[in-house]
Amino acid sequence: MEIFDKLTDQIKNNDLIILMTHARPDLDGMGSACALKEFTEFLGKKVVIVKPKVNNNYSLIRALDVYSKSFDLNFVPEKDVLKLLDDKSLVIVLDTNSMKIVESPKIIEKAKNIIVIDHHCKMDNLIGSSVMEFEDATKSSVAEMIAEYLKYNNFKLSKVALTMLLAGIETDTNTFNLKTTRKTLETAGYLVGEGADLILKQKFLKESKAEKLRRYEMLKDSYEIGNNMHVCVLDDEIYSPVFLSLIANDLLSFDGVNAAFAIGRISPSVLGISARSMGDINVGEMMRKLGGGGHSASAATQIEGKSKTEVIEDLTKLVRNGDYESNITERC
Ligand SMILES: [Mn+2]
Structure with missing residues (x-):
């Protein structure tokens, strides 16, 4: 080599x-x-x-x-x-x-x-x-x-x-x-x-019990936005992108969830979305459409100047329009 x-x-x-x-x-x-x-x-x-x-x-x-x-x-x-x-x-x-x-x-x-x-x-x-x-x-x-x-x-x-x-x-x-x-x-x-x-x-x-329970408390409010894709929308506290990705991972582990999204504030003016799938739904393509990117099974984006409601609407539109073709070649 x-x-x-x-x-x-x-x-x-x-x-x-x-x-x-x-x-x-x-x-x-x-x-x-x-x-x-x-x-x-x-x-x-x-x-x-x-x-x-x-x-x-x-x-x-x-x-x-x-x-x-x-x-x-x-x-x-x-x-x-x-x-x-x-x-x-x-x-x-x-x-x-x-x-x-x-x-x-x-x-x-x-x-x-x-x-x-x-x-x-x-x-x-x-x-x-x-x-x-x-x-x-x-x-x-x-x-x-x-x-x-x-x-x-x-x-x-x-x-x-x-x-x-x-x-x-x-x-x-x-x-x-x-x-x-x-x-x-x-x-x-x-x-x-x-x-x-x-x-x-x-x-x-191993994980901190308190941390994991804190995430599961938030996950109680997650819901389906369509086609077995679920979203967890966090409150207005500031969260790290890593925290969002852990929420998305947890959500994806639930039976019946084929794609998972965590939406939360990562700075006072920026909202983050962390997206996960098992690989058959191309969340990378979805995040690209929202200005971000990543892998087909693991992706993210950061959105400035939009309200949480607007961001949820944009994401829901992508889900309902079926903008997540699976066999798109990985782009990098
Ligand atoms: Mn690494």
Whole structure:
């Protein structure tokens, strides 16, 4: 694999490797960073991970807690990374290609050597790799990409890192449904074969009871807008897009729901819709029609300057018009 060798060459050619994921990181991005850190250290390179300014992901907090009991995370705050960064530093960005959500846009602006390793569709405000391209929107997760890379290099990861990668794939695929290919499952199998711990993985992925009950309370008010498509409209509090996606995931898990939408305010003037399907209803196409985008089974949009009632009407029209043909080729 030429691209894997190229990545290794780039790591070897630099003195300092700076790993960074998106703001408010998750298991996919940070699990990949921990795994890549281990390999980079094995190559004899100095490596740091940009310390997240906010870390409020329940699963990731527990995973990092376990990881840091056995290994140094090498977390360095942005301001200190900016001092270390020079022409012989390589910044590897994991799990995002967007300046809008990367942990530190300042580091990107200052960096000469940048590689983006990502599995998302390219939208706007792209970071842009300066030394090589390593993006693949057909992959389920960055964890899958990093696991393949480390497998290719026959590298023995720690049990915790193996488990974090597996949990990252599981989270990003919504438990091996979304964007899951034969290769995704083979890679998951490889991680288990190497020693990923299924009990530890379950511990990482457990949820706060209070949080889950809070979502289910909101889901009580969800209803069908047509053709087995259901919507959950939240109150006027501000919610994170991640919270909306969790609501949509929960709603889709109910029998009789073929597509699920969560509508909520993500800033005082912006409404967000998170959309999920099992893959046979193309919610990506629907969200594109509402100014957003994504995958056929997992998509989202953000709408400015419309009331909740107007947004619900727009969505209902799409549902009633049957604007969700299933066999549209994935666009990215
Ligand atoms: Mn991801």
